Amino acid sequence: MQIYLPIAELPISVLMVLGLSGAVGFISGLFGVGGGFLLTPLLIFLDIPPAVAVATVAAQVAGSSMTGVLTYFRRKALDLKLGGVLVSGGIVGTVLGVAFFNAMRRLGQLELVITLSYVTLFSIIGGLMLYDAVRAMLRVRAGKPARRKRRGGMHPWWMGLPFRQRFYRSGLYCSIIPIALLAVVIGFIGAVLGVGGGFILVPALIYFFRIPPSVVVGTSLFQILVTMTGATLLHAITNQSVDIILAALLLVGGVVGAQFGGRAARNLNVESFRLLLALLILSVGLRFAIELFIPPSEPFSVVVPESAR
Amino acid sequence: MRGACLHALALLAALLALAMPARAETLIAAMSSHQIQITSNYTGSQLTVFGLVERDGRSVARGDPHDIIITVRGPRRMLLVRQKERFGPIWINRTQRRFPESPVFLLVATNRPISEMMSAETARRDRVGLANAERPAQSWFDDSSVATFRDSLVRIMQGKDLYAYQQRGVTFLSNSLFSAPIDVPATAPTGSYTVDVVLYAGGVPLARQQTNFEVIKTGAEQRLASGAYDWPWLYGLATILLALFLGWGASVVFRRD
Numbered sequence: 001m002q003i004y005l006p007i008a009e010l011p012i013s014v015l016m017v018l019g020l021s022g023a024v025g026f027i028s029g030l031f032g033v034g035g036g037f038l039l040t041p042l043l044i045f046l047d048i049p050p051a052v053a054v055a056t057v058a059a060q061v062a063g064s065s066m067t068g069v070l071t072y073f074r075r076k077a078l079d080l081k082l083g084g085v086l087v088s089g090g091i092v093g094t095v096l097g098v099a100f101f102n103a104m105r106r107l108g109q110l111e112l113v114i115t116l117s118y119v120t121l122f123s124i125i126g127g128l129m130l131y132d133a134v135r136a137m138l139r140v141r142a143g144k145p146a147r148r149k150r151r152g153g154m155h156p157w158w159m160g161l162p163f164r165q166r167f168y169r170s171g172l173y174c175s176i177i178p179i180a181l182l183a184v185v186i187g188f189i190g191a192v193l194g195v196g197g198g199f200i201l202v203p204a205l206i207y208f209f210r211i212p213p214s215v216v217v218g219t220s221l222f223q224i225l226v227t228m229t230g231a232t233l234l235h236a237i238t239n240q241s242v243d244i245i246l247a248a249l250l251l252v253g254g255v256v257g258a259q260f261g262g263r264a265a266r267n268l269n270v271e272s273f274r275l276l277l278a279l280l281i282l283s284v285g286l287r288f289a290i291e292l293f294i295p296p297s298e299p300f301s302v303v304v305p306e307s308a309r
Numbered sequence: 310m311r312g313a314c315l316h317a318l319a320l321l322a323a324l325l326a327l328a329m330p331a332r333a334e335t336l337i338a339a340m341s342s343h344q345i346q347i348t349s350n351y352t353g354s355q356l357t358v359f360g361l362v363e364r365d366g367r368s369v370a371r372g373d374p375h376d377i378i379i380t381v382r383g384p385r386r387m388l389l390v391r392q393k394e395r396f397g398p399i400w401i402n403r404t405q406r407r408f409p410e411s412p413v414f415l416l417v418a419t420n421r422p423i424s425e426m427m428s429a430e431t432a433r434r435d436r437v438g439l440a441n442a443e444r445p446a447q448s449w450f451d452d453s454s455v456a457t458f459r460d461s462l463v464r465i466m467q468g469k470d471l472y473a474y475q476q477r478g479v480t481f482l483s484n485s486l487f488s489a490p491i492d493v494p495a496t497a498p499t500g501s502y503t504v505d506v507v508l509y510a511g512g513v514p515l516a517r518q519q520t521n522f523e524v525i526k527t528g529a530e531q532r533l534a535s536g537a538y539d540w541p542w543l544y545g546l547a548t549i550l551l552a553l554f555l556g557w558g559a560s561v562v563f564r565r566d
Contacts, residue, residue, distance in 0.1 A: 002350065002352050003349055003350065004347060004348070004349050004350065004351040004352075004495070004530060006526060006529075006530040006531075006533040006534040006537075007533075007534060007537060009496075009498065009499065010495055010496045011351060011352045011353075011495045047469075047496070059548050059549065059551075059552045060552070062549065062552045062553065062556075063551075063552030063553060063555050063556040064556060065556070066552065066553050066556025066557060066560075067556040067557070067559045067560045070556070070557060070560040071560055111402060112401050112402070229549055229552075229553075232545060232548055232549050232552070233542075233545040233546070233549060235545075236537070236541050236542075236544050236545025236548060237541045237542060237545055240537045240538050240541055240544075242537070242544070242545065242548050244533060244537075244544070244547070244548050244551070245349075245533070247548055247551070247552065248551060248555070251551070251552055251555045251556070252555065255555050255556050255558070255559035255560075256559060256563075258559070259559055259560070259563040292399045292400060292401075293398060293399060293400070294400075295395075295400060296393050296400055298465070299392050299393040299394070299400075300390055300391065300392050300393075300458070300461035300462075300464075300465060301390070301391050301393075301402070301465065302388055302389070302390050302391075302461075302462055302465045302466060303388075303389045303391065304386050304387070304388060304389070304413070305387055305389055
């Protein structure tokens with residue numbers, strides 16, 4: 001069954017979109033990532049114009065993170081105070097990121113910047129996480145605790161910077177400065193790559209601030225919900241590239257998938273959670289690296305510049 | 310579709326009656342329909358070009374058979390062709406050529422291969438065929454590097470089914486009556502399309518006729534598309550509400566505890 005998309009201007013198979021968004025929604029609910037970094041390249045692969053893909057995925061991510069936020073909120077696995085700090089920092093980062101995005105577009109190197117960032121970011125983050133997860137698993141097998149126990153009063157130096165705040169739900173007593181800086185960086189990357197940034201936020205909160213994964217996922221989804229709602233509205237107003245039919249299809253698949261993902265997350269232990277997320281991020285990085293390093297079979301490509309749309 | 314064809318044939322007959330024997334050969338062409346309407350279940354469409362070659366007593370008995378070349382051009386946009394080149398260990402887009410005002414849809418249909426009708430030089434001069442249809446008039450401007458990009462443009466667009474060459478797409482139903490199906494894929498853009506029909510004999514153009522059709526969105530498709538442009542705030546808010554509502558709905562439906 002095919003349906004014609006009014007903004008993307010092409011017909012698409014309904015079942016395929018539902019299946020695709022269901023699978024991405026499952027991953028999104030499982031790991032607390034928006035799933036945009038998976039869905040956007042997939043839609044572009046299906047010939048949907050990149051501008052429409054980025055803008056429509058923003059709407060889909062907002063909807064599926066809404067489901068997740070409600071689920072985690074009911075389970076009290078959502079730190080609103082920490083989320084508030086992340087959102088405010090994220091807004092600053094988004095503004096800077098949009099300025100950088102437009103500057104690169106003027107120079108005609110946007111595509112290269114995006115591919116290079118995907119490769120470096122995903123490879124580095126995925127690689128680090130994989131290394132850590134494998135090391136922890138080996139320690140468990142050797143009969144030692146997965147991680148060296150944290151003794152009371154021992155914490156990294158950045159948590160002791162001025163303006164310390166208590167985040168009760170996260171069990172965190174930490175300076176506001178590094179958290180806000182992290183949020184700025186994530187907002188910046190999110191605006192440039194057209195992704196929510198959950199895949200960076202989740203590991204960063206786990207590794208740098210040692211917040212329990214259950215709380216991290218809910219809080220990350222909250223930050224994604226706010227930024228992606230704003231992004232959808234901005235895209236609709238500035239370049240009219242949100243396809244409401246495609247968004248609705250992606251949402252139906254995405255929210256159902258996210259429900260099952262969120263449920264599966266409860267039955268997953270922390271170590272396998274980290275290993276799976278690491279492998280997922282690393283494979284996306286590799287996928288873009290292949291595009292960059294392997295000689296293309298068709299070196300030419302035809303694009304209709306967006307301004308002409 | 311059938312009704313439209315009959316209608317076109319009736320129109321053709323009417324045109325026939327009006328046809329004036331001003332020249333040795335007269336060409337009459339008509340479309341089965343002048344409009345393709347995009348609805349929510351649109352997956353592309355097919356139109357038919359009907360035509361008639363009219364001879365009068367003055368026409369010289371030619372040894373060469375009649376040939377028909379139909380060229381359909383879609384809406385024009387700026388097209389950018391990029392080439393990936395090696396840069397250190399990686400492959401990136403380094404050179405690009407702009408092809409302003411290029412048709413996003415181009416179809417050439419003939420009754421037999423162009424190479425059998427005329428020499429390559431004539432085809433190039435008369436702008437016949439996919440590669441020649443959009444070549445600029447000043448051929449000195451077309452140096453070899455531009456030609457590579459132009460060939461790549463045609464090749465890639467052919468891969469996307471937006472450019473097509475149907476070398477036996479025109480069928481002569483009798484000595485003078487011909488028809489040609491025009492396949493418009495679903496990815497072809499909305500806008501107006503021109504259809505050029507040219508009659509050739511022995512590599513010489515004898516008569517030409519131009520007609521057109523348009524591809525438009527109708528019904529819900531049209532309302533949604535114009536809504537996105539006319540009321541972007543409302544459209545954006547509606548999308549967000551839909552997204553949040555579906556997200557909330559799923560969490561209610563799946564709530565177990």
